[in-house]
Amino acid sequence: MTLKECYAALEGDYEGVIARLRSEKMVQKFVLKFLNDKSYELLETSLKEENYEEAFRAAHTIKGVCQNLNFTKLYESSSKLTESLRSGKGEETDELLEQVRKDYQQTADAIQAFGAEG
Amino acid sequence: MCCCSSFFSYGKTSCPVGLSMLYLNRWKGPLWSDWTAQALSAYRFCIKMFNSHGRKQEVDYMSGKHSPRQTILIADDSEMNRSILTDMLGDEYEIMEAENGIEAVSILQKYGNSISLLLLDIVMPQMDGFGVLAVMNKNRWIEDIPVIMISAESASVHVERAYELGVTDFISRPFDALILHRRVVNTILLYAKQKRLIDMVADQIYEKEQQSSLMVDILSHIVEFRNGESGLHVLHIRTLTELLLKHLAQKDSRYQMPRSQMSLICTASALHDIGKIAVSSEILNKPGRLTEEEFATMKTHTLIGASMLEDLPVHQGEPLIKIAYEICRWHHERYDGRGYPDGLKGDDIPISAQIVALADVYDALTSERVYKKAFSHDTAVQMILEGQCGQFNPLLMECFKEVEGILEEELRTNTQAKANQRQMKNVTEELLRHEELSASERTLQLLEHERMKYSFFADMSQEIQFEYTAAPSMVTLSVYGAKKLGMEEIIMDPHNNEKVLEMLGRDNLNIITKALHNTTPEQPVIKQDHEIRINGQKRWMRTVGRAMWSADEPPRYMGAIGKTTDIHDERLRIDALVQMASHDPLTGLFNHNYARERIRERMELLPKGRFALAILDLDHFKDANDNYGHMFGDHVLIYMTEQLRRCIRSGDIAARVGGDEFLIFLEYKDNVVAAMDRIFHSLAGHYEDFKISVSMGVARTEIVGKDYDTLFHAADQALYAVKRAGRGQYRFYDDTMKEMLSVISPIDGSDDKFVSDR
Numbered sequence: 001m002t003l004k005e006c007y008a009a010l011e012g013d014y015e016g017v018i019a020r021l022r023s024e025k026m027v028q029k030f031v032l033k034f035l036n037d038k039s040y041e042l043l044e045t046s047l048k049e050e051n052y053e054e055a056f057r058a059a060h061t062i063k064g065v066c067q068n069l070n071f072t073k074l075y076e077s078s079s080k081l082t083e084s085l086r087s088g089k090g091e092e093t094d095e096l097l098e099q100v101r102k103d104y105q106q107t108a109d110a111i112q113a114f115g116a117e118g
Numbered sequence: 119m120c121c122c123s124s125f126f127s128y129g130k131t132s133c134p135v136g137l138s139m140l141y142l143n144r145w146k147g148p149l150w151s152d153w154t155a156q157a158l159s160a161y162r163f164c165i166k167m168f169n170s171h172g173r174k175q176e177v178d179y180m181s182g183k184h185s186p187r188q189t190i191l192i193a194d195d196s197e198m199n200r201s202i203l204t205d206m207l208g209d210e211y212e213i214m215e216a217e218n219g220i221e222a223v224s225i226l227q228k229y230g231n232s233i234s235l236l237l238l239d240i241v242m243p244q245m246d247g248f249g250v251l252a253v254m255n256k257n258r259w260i261e262d263i264p265v266i267m268i269s270a271e272s273a274s275v276h277v278e279r280a281y282e283l284g285v286t287d288f289i290s291r292p293f294d295a296l297i298l299h300r301r302v303v304n305t306i307l308l309y310a311k312q313k314r315l316i317d318m319v320a321d322q323i324y325e326k327e328q329q330s331s332l333m334v335d336i337l338s339h340i341v342e343f344r345n346g347e348s349g350l351h352v353l354h355i356r357t358l359t360e361l362l363l364k365h366l367a368q369k370d371s372r373y374q375m376p377r378s379q380m381s382l383i384c385t386a387s388a389l390h391d392i393g394k395i396a397v398s399s400e401i402l403n404k405p406g407r408l409t410e411e412e413f414a415t416m417k418t419h420t421l422i423g424a425s426m427l428e429d430l431p432v433h434q435g436e437p438l439i440k441i442a443y444e445i446c447r448w449h450h451e452r453y454d455g456r457g458y459p460d461g462l463k464g465d466d467i468p469i470s471a472q473i474v475a476l477a478d479v480y481d482a483l484t485s486e487r488v489y490k491k492a493f494s495h496d497t498a499v500q501m502i503l504e505g506q507c508g509q510f511n512p513l514l515m516e517c518f519k520e521v522e523g524i525l526e527e528e529l530r531t532n533t534q535a536k537a538n539q540r541q542m543k544n545v546t547e548e549l550l551r552h553e554e555l556s557a558s559e560r561t562l563q564l565l566e567h568e569r570m571k572y573s574f575f576a577d578m579s580q581e582i583q584f585e586y587t588a589a590p591s592m593v594t595l596s597v598y599g600a601k602k603l604g605m606e607e608i609i610m611d612p613h614n615n616e617k618v619l620e621m622l623g624r625d626n627l628n629i630i631t632k633a634l635h636n637t638t639p640e641q642p643v644i645k646q647d648h649e650i651r652i653n654g655q656k657r658w659m660r661t662v663g664r665a666m667w668s669a670d671e672p673p674r675y676m677g678a679i680g681k682t683t684d685i686h687d688e689r690l691r692i693d694a695l696v697q698m699a700s701h702d703p704l705t706g707l708f709n710h711n712y713a714r715e716r717i718r719e720r721m722e723l724l725p726k727g728r729f730a731l732a733i734l735d736l737d738h739f740k741d742a743n744d745n746y747g748h749m750f751g752d753h754v755l756i757y758m759t760e761q762l763r764r765c766i767r768s769g770d771i772a773a774r775v776g777g778d779e780f781l782i783f784l785e786y787k788d789n790v791v792a793a794m795d796r797i798f799h800s801l802a803g804h805y806e807d808f809k810i811s812v813s814m815g816v817a818r819t820e821i822v823g824k825d826y827d828t829l830f831h832a833a834d835q836a837l838y839a840v841k842r843a844g845r846g847q848y849r850f851y852d853d854t855m856k857e858m859l860s861v862i863s864p865i866d867g868s869d870d871k872f873v874s875d876r
Contacts, residue, residue: 020294029205030198057241057242060241068291
């Protein structure tokens with residue numbers, strides 16, 4: 001699996017990220033690092049503990065990282081979740097969280113597959 | 119790029135301690151000549167810096183150029199984001215990282231201007247990016263350290279707010295690597311250029327001031343030289359002028375002026391007599407009294423000096439020239455209008471001239487001149503205060519009276535200081551030539567050196583060291599201190615921090631805060647002992663702190679530095695010593711000395727109180743010792759003590775006076791007989807087979823007064839009477855016992871002691 005195929009699998013914007021960060025090597029390094037980022041776990045635990053301030057920050061971080069790496073699909077859902085958490089728990093939070101979970105899983109699967117081959 | 123990185127790749131673990139020595143040696147020069155050849159060309163060394171999370175950072179100093187690689191601080195809570203930026207910039211810049219706002223503030227506080235750029239995220243835990251900007255504004259760091267905000271928060275309110283708080287640039291995520299890189303480089307270059315310009319200007323101003331003050335000194339010295347005055351006259355006048363000026367400004371707000379103005383007046387004071395250049399030296403140096411005509415010529419030096427300044431072809435309008443003009447022209451005017459040349463009166467005479475006039479008179483009186491001997495300081499002061507040298511502004515006279523005590527000392531030390539300053543200047547020039555450094559850059563390096571030294575000693579000393587800044591309210595603890603207290607190194611708003619309050623307690627915190635606020639710049643040090651809670655245990659600690667006051671007038675409280683040491687064990691030892699010195703070791707009762715002090719205190723405290731003092735003695739105690747052994751005797755005494763404790767009230771005083779003698783002291787309202795009777799009977803009984811019987815003599819202050827010795831002696835005599843009457847009873851002292859001997863304290867040199875059962 002190539003990096004390009006990985007981006008296709010996680011529904012990201014490969015051309016966009018290469019244009020911005022300008023080095024396939026660098027992008028690859030950070031894509032692989034993505035799974036080490038603890039923000040997703042933090043998001044889940046802080047939501048469980050109803051600490052919405054922390055959850056907002058976690059979602060915000062995921063959004064920022066996805067933005068940096070042009071993980072378009074996860075960026076969009078985490079972005080919506082961030083907004084719904086901006087001032088405490090919103091009406092749509094649960095629904096949006098479901099979407100983020102799905103997208104995160106999809107992204108993680110793609111990266112794992114890529115990492116296993118690379 | 120930088121050979122520093124290769125240095126580290128060879129020996130990551132061993133940035134040697136010796137480096138700081140090398141660093142020191144650079145200032146001395148010749149010692150390390152072995153190194154010099156290779157080193158001068160391209161030797162550089164690295165100082166590892168650790169930020170609060172222990173991530174290793176490197177800063178290197180090129181010995182040749184002394185231009186440290188610039189440092190960028192990245193504040194972002196996402197490790198990912200930080201490492202993307204580090205990847206992009208780490209080749210060219212040193213990177214420090216902070217994962218929240220508080221950490222960023224603490225790094226800024228610690229490293230200040232050695233940080234060339236801050237890349238700042240908005241959303242972060244503990245303190246967000248705007249919080250960091252607020253602190254940077256409050257401390258005016260924002261003026262020296264450029265900030266680029268990087269955030270996914272692209273809403274225009276955020277962008278606007280960021281620019282309002284002084285950020286140089288706002289970059290939204292996702293960013294283009296090339297653009298970000300370019301913006302970072304541009305910002306750093308721009309600021310570096312600006313900084314260099316500021317340094318250059320500052321150096322030039324410094325240079326210019328030095329030169330002009332040198333010229334003034336030379337010029338006025340020429341005048342003095344012709345005058346046959348001591349070369350110190352000008353320095354004295356300057357010192358006196360400064361002293362009086364400062365004092366006057368403190369005394370009366372009408373005379374408050376900016377520092378720069380004061381320093382102008384002081385510099386200009388040196389020019390007061392330049393007009394004398396036009397007066398013939400026959401007159402200037404005439405030993406005897408001047409004729410009227412000669413005096414008239416002499417007087418012209420004021421107007422001549424003034425017109426010399428007025429006619430200067432250049433520099434007209436310079437404040438220094440304007441002030442020098444006032445001083446030259448009017449430093450012989452007097453407050454009552456009887457001076458010369460214009461006969462100005464009162465506050466029509468500029469204050470600069472009034473002050474120089476007074477300084478001139480004082481120094482003339484206390485110095486030797488061809489026409490007079492030197493007067494002593496005291497005589498000179500008296501002559502001035504009596505108006506023998508003309509009338510001065512009454513307020514100025516008050517100032518003079520208040521500072522006259524320190525005048526002599528000030529003149530001596532300040533003149534010396536001036537000479538030292540010259541020497542310093544030479545040293546500075548020497549350094550400048552050799553090091554090719556600007557003064558400001560060198561200061562930075564010295565500061566860096568001091569910082570290393572400080573943190574080294576702080577770690578070594580095993581003391582809790584702290585630094586408190588009032589704005590923003592923040593405490594920084596030494597690494598050791600933070601560990602020992604189990605707290606963060608940086609504590610924002612400590613007065614409302616739960617952990618601080620739990621550890622120190624609100625009362626202690628208030629006491630320390632208040633004590634620091636109540637200090638003065640002259641006496642800024644406080645010492646407090648307090649009990650604090652460390653890891654759940656209470657311990658006695660001693661805090662020594664020094665308040666930091668600004669140099670403004672009036673001084674502002676800026677914060678404090680200090681250390682706290684554990685004195686718990688010492689305190690316990692002292693408590694134990696106090697206990698030992700005041701208590702009888704066998705029974706734990708007070709000893710006689712200590713009881714005496716307490717009783718005297720009590721009687722003084724309650725002058726209207728009625729007191730009784732009883733001395734009691736165990737009958738036939740010797741038998742107990744003889745028949746059952748000393749151990750048994752001791753047990754009897756301990757048992758007796760328990761009985762005694764049981765029958766007295768908490769406010770009463772009980773003590774062991776000697777072997778088997780005890781003392782009870784109590785205050786009574788009306789029925790002292792009943793009280794004593796109850797005590798007496800509750801003491802009787804048995805300890806094992808030994809029958810306890812007590813003899814007791816009581817004296818009352820109502821009868822014998824409140825002198826302790828008399829009271830004690832009377833009780834003793836009453837006890838003697840009891841022994842004589844066959845023991846096992848108690849008696850109150852009365853006048854019939856006046857001539858009795860005593861049991862315990864033979865007085866009047868009598869050795870005829872009642873030896874009953876000892």
